[in-house]
Amino acid sequence: MITHHDIEDRLRQALEVSPTEAGGRALDDRVARAMAQRTTALDWRARGSGSLLRPLALAAALALMAGTVAATLTLLERITGESTPGVQAAWDAAEVLALRQSDAGVTIALERAYADVNQVAVFFTVEGLETVASDAGDLAPLEWTAEILDPAGRTAEEWAVFRGGTEGNEPGLSANIHTWEGPVTPMAGTWTLTFTSIGYNGGFFTPGQCDEGSTDPACASATPSAMTEGTWQFTFDLPEPAGIVVPTDQSATEGDVTLTVSELRISPTKIAASIALRVDGETVTAWATATEALVSFEGPAGTYPANTSYHVTQDPADQGPAGDANLFMSTEGSDEATGSWTITVPELRYATGEGTLETGTIVSEPFVVTVDVP
Amino acid sequence: MRVSILDADHELGVVGSDPERLVPSSFAPMYEEHRLSVYRYLRAKTASDDEALDLTAVTFERAFANHRRFRRRDGGVHAWLLRIARNAAIDASRRRRPTVGLAGAGADLGRQAVEADRMAQQSTEVLDLVSRLPGDQRDALLLRYAGGLTSREIGIVLGKRESAVQKQIERGLAALREAIR
Numbered sequence: 022m023i024t025h026h027d028i029e030d031r032l033r034q035a036l037e038v039s040p041t042e043a044g045g046r047a048l049d050d051r052v053a054r055a056m057a058q059r060t061t062a063l064d065w066r067a068r069g070s071g072s073l074l075r076p077l078a079l080a081a082a083l084a085l086m087a088g089t090v091a092a093t094l095t096l097l098e099r100i101t102g103e104s105t106p107g108v109q110a111a112w113d114a115a116e117v118l119a120l121r122q123s124d125a126g127v128t129i130a131l132e133r134a135y136a137d138v139n140q141v142a143v144f145f146t147v148e149g150l151e152t153v154a155s156d157a158g159d160l161a162p163l164e165w166t167a168e169i170l171d172p173a174g175r176t177a178e179e180w181a182v183f184r185g186g187t188e189g190n191e192p193g194l195s196a197n198i199h200t201w202e203g204p205v206t207p208m209a210g211t212w213t214l215t216f217t218s219i220g221y222n223g224g225f226f227t228p229g230q231c232d233e234g235s236t237d238p239a240c241a242s243a244t245p246s247a248m249t250e251g252t253w254q255f256t257f258d259l260p261e262p263a264g265i266v267v268p269t270d271q272s273a274t275e276g277d278v279t280l281t282v283s284e285l286r287i288s289p290t291k292i293a294a295s296i297a298l299r300v301d302g303e304t305v306t307a308w309a310t311a312t313e314a315l316v317s318f319e320g321p322a323g324t325y326p327a328n329t330s331y332h333v334t335q336d337p338a339d340q341g342p343a344g345d346a347n348l349f350m351s352t353e354g355s356d357e358a359t360g361s362w363t364i365t366v367p368e369l370r371y372a373t374g375e376g377t378l379e380t381g382t383i384v385s386e387p388f389v390v391t392v393d394v395p
Numbered sequence: 396m397r398v399s400i401l402d403a404d405h406e407l408g409v410v411g412s413d414p415e416r417l418v419p420s421s422f423a424p425m426y427e428e429h430r431l432s433v434y435r436y437l438r439a440k441t442a443s444d445d446e447a448l449d450l451t452a453v454t455f456e457r458a459f460a461n462h463r464r465f466r467r468r469d470g471g472v473h474a475w476l477l478r479i480a481r482n483a484a485i486d487a488s489r490r491r492r493p494t495v496g497l498a499g500a501g502a503d504l505g506r507q508a509v510e511a512d513r514m515a516q517q518s519t520e521v522l523d524l525v526s527r528l529p530g531d532q533r534d535a536l537l538l539r540y541a542g543g544l545t546s547r548e549i550g551i552v553l554g555k556r557e558s559a560v561q562k563q564i565e566r567g568l569a570a571l572r573e574a575i576r
Contacts, residue, residue, distance in 0.1 A: 028571045029540070032525070035518030036541040038438050039431065044448045048434070055456040056422045312445060313452075 047313030097196035100189040105352035107290035111135040111142045124251035137288035138264035140202040147195040163195045165219040172210025180205040209261040220248035264288025273388040277301040280388040281343040287358040292318040292351045299344030308371035321360035325351035417462040436542040440484040454480040470551035478552045532567035
């Protein structure tokens, strides 16, 4: 005789499934990315980077949330140590600057700066700001406005498509790592970094969201951010960027779909590739991997997943003959560039016309492109 | 499992001076706590493991993005997450379109059970039977036995009274027993 409890047991047993190891890992990675973006991206978005995707070090973000750090290290060393291998490599190879500037009672210390063919990174701390609790009760994130000029006098908007970073906050002290990244090689020479305002954003809101008179219910309890205006300017020299840029025009075709790797950038902190997709007779407006499997770069010293991507040709009118271009970047680099590199793009999905990626066409076969680096 | 940061003194999911609110520092323990139940519920609602994993990620992405909307009085974190998961599954079923390489989209629970080689024959049978139950009974059973919710929490997710949920569960279990007997 089957009892009520037997049925419940069978039901529980039938539903007691777990993801496969690979599936669970992919899920964890994706959720961790979302988590990291939500926990520290708001202040970046506040600075006007509408299309920003953050390559935040996931483990670092999670570790920071839990506060699992060694007390003997400085806060800046700690957040670096918990960050991605690429950020750690940047810290180790960076120019030690130890420059301090004070204004309006706030001291910013630019401890180190680094450049390679994929990015410029600065490591700095901020003291003298009154710590602000967010309206949710925890420490508010640091928000700041700054401009960086390269040796040719260009602003970051002219050469970087992507900004990232992470921060750690303790009462009275904030430590920050910030990167500017993109498919333009940074220049050797004298750089200028100028901060013009800095403060904690207690309300987790973006500028304009909670202005006076706002009727957004979310603003009812928002603590206004307390920005300190001033000028903190740093001038420093960076050497010739490490790494190599390999122009290539390697393609792979599946049916009427052609994928072209136009450039490969290999540096000690990350591997990046500009990859475009073209479909015969169609205008591709966007494409991405269709599952949690990542684009990967397999080189002489290891394999590097591209945890981060950036849609380069957001306006189809800007497309070249290779089609719609994305920039894929890893969070770990390699000192060994010479040799054969295999770039694998797994099952992908593309959108055309007015369609969206969600309803786009899937190409199940992976694309594999090999690039020989001299 | 790489996301393994826990703070034992932390009330899971809700911290800070306002116990009604979710804050970003609670995301990691919240994910740790509810990852499996959300996945199991969605695995039972979808045709493939890939889709269940995708919707599990979507659930947490939506939760993080909308954490300011959470209110404990709306049933707690667990019920809130499963309500998001249920909506994500409904959204996914509405937008499914035949696409190259998406095998199994649109399959029902019974088909899923047949496809899932990790499930024993007995499990296949009981899941096949669950898939044939009326929608309310099926949802209530999955939220209880895959999602691990109480009847009160299920009521909040489905917008029904606790007593009505209990009846649905009892009727569902009775129907299963009758079919297996």
